[in-house]
Amino acid sequence: MDTPARFRMNRTTLLAVFAFALCLTTLTAASPWFLLALVVPAVLTAWVVRTGFDIDGDAVTVRSLVGRRRVPWPEVAGVRVGERADLWLVTTRGTEVRLPAVRARDLPAIGRASEGRIPVPELPADQ
Template identity: 80%
Template sequence: MDTTARFRMNRTTLLPVLVFAFCLIPLSAASAWLLLLLLVPAVVAAWVWRTGFDIDPGAITVRTLAGRRRVPWTELAGVRVGERADLWLVTTGGTEVRLPAVRARDLPAIGQASGGRIPVPTPPTDQ
């Protein structure tokens, strides 16, 4: 594994945000205070653009709108699948970090990008 694999939100999500911002323009032109409404689509666009995680040879780096957290491979105990098929990194210290923008169906791609460090469960076979 020589490169960094990036998992991000789908950029087409920015299209409705752009439409929403365009629809807010007439309303925000009514008053100087209503110009602040344009901050809402700007923050949502920044969230879509930034949220995700990177898998590199040294660690998994989870990025959110407010910051980032790097979990080295030596501190990774496993991956937990939540009730709504969301994925959580479980560290050796007992803390959990949510993996944004992916679900349990994305585990094969994550396992492949991790170079086998994250095992992918195989479905049971009928005998």
């Protein structure tokens, strides 16, 4: 796999962050101290843009707001589906890494991007 498959948060979320920042700017007319409140939408924007994970030929790289974790393919044991359909990458060491920005419905896309390294169970045929 030459280019990594990227799974990120939906960029439409930035519209809500922009609207929130716009509402906060009206508060700055009351006091210049409210400019500090604009740090919140800046952090939210960074979180939306940065959070996600990449799948390439060597590893799965999970990115959060402040860091990243790279799990090489030999250390990947599988994927666990959580109670709320969130996905967790299970390692051979028994640790788990949450896969942000995806749900169980995204498993087929993740399976294709991993080129079969992450197996996707087949759905039973309707009868």
